Amino acid sequence: MANIRATPRAKAAIAAMIVAAGTSGMVALFPGQQSLPDDAALAVKTLVVPWEGDALEAYLDKIAKPPVWTICNGDTTNVKPGMVETQEGCNQRLAVKIVRDYRKPLTQCIANWSNKPLSWRAMMLSLAWNIGVRATCNSTAARLGREGKYQQSCIAATAFNKAGGRMVIGLVKRREMGDPSRIGEAELCVSGLN
Numbered sequence: 356m357a358n359i360r361a362t363p364r365a366k367a368a369i370a371a372m373i374v375a376a377g378t379s380g381m382v383a384l385f386p387g388q389q390s391l392p393d394d395a396a397l398a399v400k401t402l403v404v405p406w407e408g409d410a411l412e413a414y415l416d417k418i419a420k421p422p423v424w425t426i427c428n429g430d431t432t433n434v435k436p437g438m439v440e441t442q443e444g445c446n447q448r449l450a451v452k453i454v455r456d457y458r459k460p461l462t463q464c465i466a467n468w469s470n471k472p473l474s475w476r477a478m479m480l481s482l483a484w485n486i487g488v489r490a491t492c493n494s495t496a497a498r499l500g501r502e503g504k505y506q507q508s509c510i511a512a513t514a515f516n517k518a519g520g521r522m523v524i525g526l527v528k529r530r531e532m533g534d535p536s537r538i539g540e541a542e543l544c545v546s547g548l549n
Contacts, residue, residue, distance in 0.1 A: 358532075359509065359510055359513070359531060359532065359541045359542065359545055360532075360542070360545065361542075361545050361546040361548075362532075362538075362542055362546055364538060365401075365474075365538050365542050365543045365546035365547075366546045366547075368397070368400075368401045368538060368543065369397065369473060369474050369543070369546060369547045372393055372396060372397040372400070372401075372473070373393070373473070375393075375396070376393035376396070380392060380393050381393070381396075382396035384396045384399060384400060384450070385443075385446040385447075385449075385450055387443070388446055388447055388450045389450055389451075389454075391450060391453070391454060392454065392458065393473060394458070394473055394476035394477050394480060395453045395454055395457075395458050395477075395480060397473060397474070397476075397477035397543075398453065398476075398477040398478075398480035398481045398484070399449060399450075399453055401477065401538050401543055402477065402478070402480075402481035402529075402538065402540055402543065403428055403429070403449070403453070403480075403481055403484050404428055404449075405536075405537040405538070406481075406485075406525075406529045406537060407427075407428040407429035407484075407485075408428065408429075409427060409428060409442065409445060410425065410426055410427060410428075411426070411427070411439060411440050411441065411442065411445065412426070412438070412439050412440075413425065413426045413434050413435065413436060413437065413438040413439070414426070415436075416431075418518040418519050418523065419518065419519065420518075420519045420520065424436060424438070426438055426440055426445070427440055427444075427445035427448050427449060428445060428448075428449050429484065429485070430445075430448050430449070430452065432448075432452070432456075453480065453484065456488070457480055457483045457484055457488060458480060460483075460488040460492070461476075461479060461480065461483060461488065461491065461492065464488075464492035464497065465479070465492070465497060465500060465501055466501065471500060471505070472505055472547050472548055473547055474543050474544050474545075474546055474547020474548065475500060475505045475508065475509065475544050475547065475548070477543060477544075477547075478509060478512060478540045478541070478543055478544035479491060479496070479497070479500065479512075481540050482494075482496065482512050482515065482540060485515070485526075485529070486515050490515075494511070494512070494515075495508075495511040495514070496508045496509075496511040496512035496514075499511055505544070505548050506545060506548060508544075509540075509541045509544035509545045509548075510541060512530060512540060512541065512544070513527075513530040513531050513540075513541050514530075515530060516530050516531075
């Protein structure tokens with residue numbers, strides 16, 4: 356595991372989101388779409404979109420076991436071969452799903468969700484988007500977060516670095532300190548603590 360540490364780029368991303376959210380705690384991330392809670396907006400902008408990419412045509416994710424048809428930013432819901440989406444359609448899918456299918460269930464399995472650190476909530480949302488809500492809610496990272504042990508939680512989430520039963524270097528980077536152009540989940544998480 357990389358040396359998990361706070362970085363200026365992650366601190367800047369968190370600060371920018373706090374300013375964008377203002378007193379409402381909501382951010383208009385996509386033009387013409389519903390505003391997102393600050394944690395969902397931070398997760399989408401800093402973690403989900405950079406790591407998932409934007410695929411406007413459906414593709415078969417063969418790393419997943421079993422393989423699954425995927426589109427947009429890693430969306431697998433009702434995706435069929437040959438499906439094509441617009442950028443606006445991908446933004447809409449992401450904005451609706453991150454709040455309804457990921458954030459809402461996380462707020463139910465993690466008490467006092469809104470009182471947890473913004474960076475930790477964003478990391479947990481990105482983790483859930485990638486590994487599923489059930490796995491996230493049942494994870495050591497969630498347990499530690501419930502106990503207020505955020506630093507340990509940030510590090511515990513890095514264990515989810517496998518796909519199809521094998522370690523994937525891209526997931527290691529996503530979970531830990533990222534790469535030169537993308538912030539890692541643990542990097543963002545610890546950068547918002549204290």
